[in-house]
Amino acid sequence: MFSESSLGTFKACLRGELIQPGDPRYDQARRVFNGLIDRRPALIVRCAGVADVIAAVNFARENDMRTAVRGGGHGVTGNAVCDDGVVIDLSAMKSVHVDPGKRTARAEGGATWGIFDHETQAFGLATTGGIVPSTGIAGLTLGGGIGFLNRRYGLACDNLLSADVVSADGRLLHAGPAEHEDLFWALRGGGGNFGVVTSFEYRLHAVGPVLGGEIVFPLEQAQRVLRFYRDWSTAAPDEVRADATLIAGPEGPALDISVCYCGAPEEGEKVLEPIRLCGCPLVDTVATVPYTKVQNLLTEVFQPGRLHYWKAAFVRALGEDAVDAMVEFFASTAPGFFAAIAIEHLGGAVSRVAAEESAFRHRKAQHSLLVLRMWEDPAESEANMDWARRCYRTVEPFLESGAYVNYLGDEGEARIVASYGPNHERLAVIKKKYDPTNFFRLNQNIRPG
Known part of the structure; x- marks a missing residue:
């Protein structure tokens, strides 16, 4: 792919680090968030600045090398790392x-x-x-x-x-x-x-302190709460985002409503009261907290290195049939830790940007749906991915053909085209x-x- 001479010249012009197989830093440097990904690049260029990025692009292009770009390395498909090619790693550029x-x-x-x-x-x-x-x-x-x-x-x-x-x-x-x-x-x-x-x-x-936290309902109340959530969330003021997630966590299956209200807390209490009262919550942690605390609600669950498989799309209609189908599937398959069907709250300011104003076109969708399966034992991979696929097939009739590209897996060109429309x-x-x-x-x- 490249000569030792050209590699030496390239390395000499870098301010950052050049990491190759055999380097004690190599295995850590090639890891990404999704533990399902196990790829071995020929070179990892940990850039210290723009000059390093330019040099890495030129070296990879001139040597016809497959090239991955790593920012946070969080993408579920693992495109931040590749086999046998160059990884342009920006992780040191974080000011x-x-x-x-x-x-x-x-x-x-x-x-x-x-x-x-x-x-x-x-x-x-x-x-x-x-x-x-x-x-x-x-x-x-x-x-x-x-x-x-x-x-x-x-x-x-x-x-x-x-x-x-x-x-x-x-x-x-x-x-x-x-x-x-x-x-x-x-x-x-x-x-x-x-x-x-x-x-x-x-x-x-x-953005000062927000009204945020989780309202957790028992699974047997999920259909009733989700039907209420559909209408309540669609009519809610812009200040509130509330995601509804059927979740199988360490304490068993439940329905979790994650809330962030970024307006006046006293007004937020009035807005959130109906969703709090539409069932009998097991847990209600909603309180006035720093914005960063809400941003950390999922930190313990989404630990780097766990194995992930996702399927997603925007919701066409969150009607009673859709609610019944997802709750019945979730309850009947009794998935263990960790499985989720997450309904993410859109609309508001998102919907007031024209579809052609930016490459992101899904402006009218009120919700996005993500089927997520996460596990730790590689031997369980096929069974867990099969559960996610069956779950997605159950809800697919209620979804649009396109998806949020950050949630797409390796699903082929047709899905990419549909996502951009x-x-x-x-x-x-x-x-x-x-x-x-x-x-x-x-x-x-x-x-x-």
Whole structure:
């Protein structure tokens, strides 16, 4: 793939680290969030800055090497790492600079949402971000960016003001509303197809303490509560996001409503009262808490290294048939730890952006559905994946053909095209302009058109 001479020249121009098989850091460096992924790259370039990223792109292109880009490494498909190729690892590039006067933040591509929130909350500010702190800002934003603040402030990509991108030919481009506008459009939902984003500039919002926590109902109340939740969540004010999850955790199966209300707490109490009273909760932890506490609700469950399999789509209609089907399947199959059917709350500000304004087009969906199976013993992989597939087949009649690309598995080109819908053709044209050889193809790939 490359000569020792060319590798030596490449290594000499790096400020960061070059990690190869045999290096004591190698096994740790190649691990990603999903423990189901076990890939062995030829080179891992742990970049210290933009110059390293440019050098890595040029070296990989000139030596015709398969190339993966790692931000947080959280993607369920494991596209952040590859066999035999180059991993451009941004994990050391994680600085976040906040301008509290302008209410903006610029963050490097290796930052996680935990790091980002830590910096912005020092000034009582935040933007829509992932609900697991170890998730990278890069992958989540490029795929759209669902999070607890999305109903009030839109998706992460709706709050993206500009981005610096290393293209496939090794140029550093600044993409924004007035420069490389087509690329800026594509970055807001088009995934990692267009280059290595080395920094993101976000709009921030005033976010102080929120009303947040979990309301847990016994499984036998799930049908009644979910039917109420359907209408209540659709009519709810923008300040509230409430996700309803059928969950099989360490304490058995239940229905969990995870809540974040980012308005005045006294108003939030009135808004949440109906969902609290529609059944008899086993647990109710909702209280006025720091925003970062809500962002950590899932930290203990989503520990790196556990094995994951996901299936997802946007909900077409959360009617009684859909509710009955998912509850009956969940109750009858009695899955052990950890299984979930998560109904994520959309609408609000997400729906007030035109479908053609960014690459993310699913603006009218009120909910997204994620079937998630997680386990620890590799010997149980086939049985767990089979459960997830059967579960998804049960709810599939009630779902749209497209999905949130950050939740897509390796499901083929047709699913990718369906997920972008009418925006796919425009994305393919932009891909041809910025990456005509499909150098960046380890992603939910959009082929040059």
